Amino acid sequence: MGKHIAIAGNIGSGKTTLTTLLAKQYNWEAHFEDVDNNPYLNDFYEDMQRWSFNLQIFFLNSRFRQLQDIRRQPKAVIQDRTIYEDAHIFAPNLHAMGLMTGRDFENYRSLFEAVSSMVQPPDLLIYLRASVPTLVKQIQRRGREYEDGIRLDYLRRLNERYEAWIDTYTEGKLLIVDVDNLNFADKPEDLGFIINKIEAEFNGLF
Numbered sequence: 001m002g003k004h005i006a007i008a009g010n011i012g013s014g015k016t017t018l019t020t021l022l023a024k025q026y027n028w029e030a031h032f033e034d035v036d037n038n039p040y041l042n043d044f045y046e047d048m049q050r051w052s053f054n055l056q057i058f059f060l061n062s063r064f065r066q067l068q069d070i071r072r073q074p075k076a077v078i079q080d081r082t083i084y085e086d087a088h089i090f091a092p093n094l095h096a097m098g099l100m101t102g103r104d105f106e107n108y109r110s111l112f113e114a115v116s117s118m119v120q121p122p123d124l125l126i127y128l129r130a131s132v133p134t135l136v137k138q139i140q141r142r143g144r145e146y147e148d149g150i151r152l153d154y155l156r157r158l159n160e161r162y163e164a165w166i167d168t169y170t171e172g173k174l175l176i177v178d179v180d181n182l183n184f185a186d187k188p189e190d191l192g193f194i195i196n197k198i199e200a201e202f203n204g205l206f
Contacts, residue, residue, distance in 0.1 A: 004124075005125075008166075010155065013135060022078050022198070027075075029076070038055075053100055056090065056091045057111075067119045079122065083116065097154075121171035124173045126177060127166050127175070129180075131159075132152060132156050132159060
C-alpha cells in the first residue's frame with residue numbers, strides 16, 4: 001500500500017493549498033475535506049449550539065470513510081485534515097464553550113474511540129502552525145461566506161488546543177511548519193523551503 005501523509009492545522013492555516021501543491025509536486029493522490037457537500041456547515045455557523053453535535057458526527061463519519069479509502073490506495077496519498085483534529089480540538093472546544101452538551105460530547109467521544117481503534121495514523125503528519133492574525137488574513141482572502149462570522153476568540157481557543165495536541169502527539173512522524181512568515185501559495189521559494197523540510201523526513205518513509 002502507498003504511504004499516507006496528512007496535513008493538520010487551524011481554519012485558514014493553508015491546509016488545502018499545501019495539499020494541492022504537494023500532490024502536484026510528488027504526484028500524490030489528494031484527499032480533501034468534504035466542505036462543499038457538508039449539509040450542516042452553514043447551519044452550524046449560524047447556530048453552533050444547535051448543530052455542533054450533528055456537525056461533528058458528520059465529520060467523524062466522512063473522515064472514517066476517507067481513511068478506509070486511503071488505506072486501499074496503491075499510491076501515496078496526501079490528506080487535508082485528520083480524524084484526530086475533531087476529537088482533540090473541535091469537539092472539546094465546543095463542549096468547553098457550552099456549545100455542545102456533556103451528554104452529546106461523551107457520546108461523540110465514545111464513538112470516536114471506537115472508530116479510531118480501527119484506523120491507522122498517517123505515516124507523516126505535517127502541522128501548519130499559524131498565529132490568529134495570519135489565520136484571519138487567509139480566511140478573509142478566500143472569502144467563504146459561511147466563515148464570515150468566525151470570532152477571534154474561537155480561533156484563539158482552537159489554536160491553544162492545537163498546540164496542546166501537537167505537544168503530546170506520538171502516533172507517528174511529525175513535521176511542524178510555522179507559516180506566519182511563509183507565502184507558499186505565491187512564492188516558489190517558500191514552497192521549496194517546506195519541500196526541503198518534508199524530504200528531510202522522508203528517509204525511511206519511502
